[in-house]
Amino acid sequence: MSVKVLYFASLRETLGYSHETLTLSADIATLGDLRAHLAHRGGVWEALGEGRNVRAAINQEMVGADVAVADRDEIAFFPPVTGG
């Protein structure tokens, strides 16, 4: 399963990545699994760890950690929005 992952705003700056393409192992079923997997990289990636205020979207819709990820999904992680 291959997904595109995007990072925005302070999270993008912290990680030093705006996007990456990932091939996911079978044990990553949900958005929460993917987030934990990324945080597990350690270092700056702990910005995605549990307790950090991070929001996420799948295919441009904000969703919760329980939502399943699917092949070719566009997944985004970002801080709480501050527009308007």
Add this chain to the structure above:
Amino acid sequence: MSVKVLYFASLRETLGYSHETLTLSADIATLGDLRAHLAHRGGVWEALGEGRNVRAAINQEMVGADVAVADRDEIAFFPPVTGG
């Protein structure tokens, strides 16, 4: 005691008067007294009678029937407002 009385909108048209100057007898103490006095003229003036939906202002401030009238007051009677 002399007061100026103004009439607006549908009330003005019904009465056929836009304004008049009245010298009030001593028994007219309040706005309610004045209104009853005017309604007592009969005919079209019954438009000011009890139960008719009429609002009033003294010196350009909307007030209730209990408010006292004073010499040289500007008093106005009109239907509920419908601006905006």
Add this chain to the structure above:
Amino acid sequence: MSEIQRQNDSVSVQEADFDVGAEIAALSAGRVEVGAVASFVGLVRADKLSGEGSEVSAMTLEHYPGMTEKSLDAIIADANGRWSLLGTRVIHRFGRLVPGERIVFVGVASSHRGDAFAACEFIMDYLKTRAPFWKKEDTPEGGRWVDAREADDEAASRWD
């Protein structure tokens, strides 16, 4: 035209139309503490305002000169007491107006949007029940005074 002016509050009662964009821009011009401008434009609707099945071809707004400005000024003073505002602008037209024409403008500037929205709606609700304006519709059957709407009294009483 008649105007009452406080520092950043102003009221106009006039026959002429107004420039909505210029009025809104003026509420924040040169004032970088303004973060929010809420505004409202009321227009003459062509549909059956009184529900009696006839099209409105025009309307004439009568008002009580002097009291109009005084009541609008009191409404604005009341709003300034309730919310933290940086400026208000009220324009109300009188005379003959055809469908689609602007009747009223209310604009409110504040640091925060909550105050701007609340004050703008408050001023409109009070204006509908307290400012001495009366609408007469021209219909094919002749002139017809518009009855006050209970909904307006209810809207205003929310703020009591």
Add this chain to the structure above:
Amino acid sequence: MSEIQRQNDSVSVQEADFDVGAEIAALSAGRVEVGAVASFVGLVRADKLSGEGSEVSAMTLEHYPGMTEKSLDAIIADANGRWSLLGTRVIHRFGRLVPGERIVFVGVASSHRGDAFAACEFIMDYLKTRAPFWKKEDTPEGGRWVDAREADDEAASRWD
């Protein structure tokens, strides 16, 4: 510039400024059933947004192209389900903005003012918590990402 267009609803996400008067006029142009247009303009404030004592000299708005338009369109669809609306217009800028500049415009047309006001405030509240925009302030000490305000989450949760 990107636009999503339904019959009388439209969204633009753009770097360019916009003409508030023209946008408000367009919401009622040629549509005599519109009696009310409520609108909101959000501006860059110069004062200490984060309460840390330094003046903001400019800010840069980042957004998530594609999702931005999608989320704004969803907010408008939601508003249309809640109130009787005749048209909506949302414009949100991105890029670098200095104090006093317009950031966002929301305009809502309806037959009645209550629906126009409620939908306009609803769209702003949701936009602040759901649309993927992020503000970075330029201060004398360097760039600083603006933290989300709890007040915004509270404002949006009123509508749940």
